[in-house]
Amino acid sequence: MPLLTIAMNEMTPEFAGNTPDAVGRLNEENRLLRQQLADQAVELDRLRQVLQQCEELTLQSQQNANERAELLAQERKLSELKTNFVTLASHEFRTPIGTILMSASLIGRYNGEQDGPKRERHVDRIKSAVADLTALLNEFLALSQIEQRTVPNRPVALVLPTFCQEVIEEMEPVMKPGQAILYTHTEGDTSIVLDGGMVKNILINLLGNASKYSTEGKAIGLTTAVRNGQLTIDVSDEGIGVPDQDKDKLFVNFFRARNAIHFQGTGLGLYVVKRYVDLLGGTITFTSQLDVGTVFTVNLPLATLPATV
16 A cells, blocks of 8 residues: 555555454564563573572582592591501500510519619619500590591690790600700790690600600700791701601601601601691691701791680
């Protein structure tokens, strides 16, 4: 139809009669289309929510799987530790127990007045063996607490010279003849706040190793310094040293350097030390030269006393 005719409403009867129906159909189709679009938008939003829920469930499932894997790894590690404990206990405990039994038996034979020095010698052997057993039990107890994450961090006020002197006195009965621990505080305040139990265990293990792997008559150095909010501890010896090929494994549990296997020990001491240092948020390093000696350096950030209620 010519546009001019439409503009002037000059429509043919056929067109004029069909126009309302055509417009109605178009309106209905538009309405249905809008309804379909609205329905699809609702469905799309529902699918988006379902997808989000699936993603959340997948993430939760992955987290649960990771937690289960971690728990399984911890269980396997504890099982391995138990196996190693039984093996080490049967071997390491046998020597001091045998020494105690033998010396106790021999003491019973030395009844005369002239046998006093012999009795005294065997009493000293028994004391030394008991100290070895105590050290072994402490190592295994510390390991168990660390692996089960039941070691609390309890900061207390410490006076370094007094604290270190008490540790030295505790070490003296188990040191070799002629050995001495020489303590010096080189810098900073001597009053600090740290977990005394953990620091004591660190010192006992490091000083015990220094004594064990040094010969009789050798001096062992112990120095402390406080600077930049940290306590620095150095333990030095003139012992057998650590072979270069073993240095990267020195803090691995149950590991023993190849030149240390003929010394009594479990291979747990330095591992326990490293875990204590980690719990205190510090670091431990060492330098060592074969047949010259070793220096361990521990850096621990100072703590603060907990607020009283």
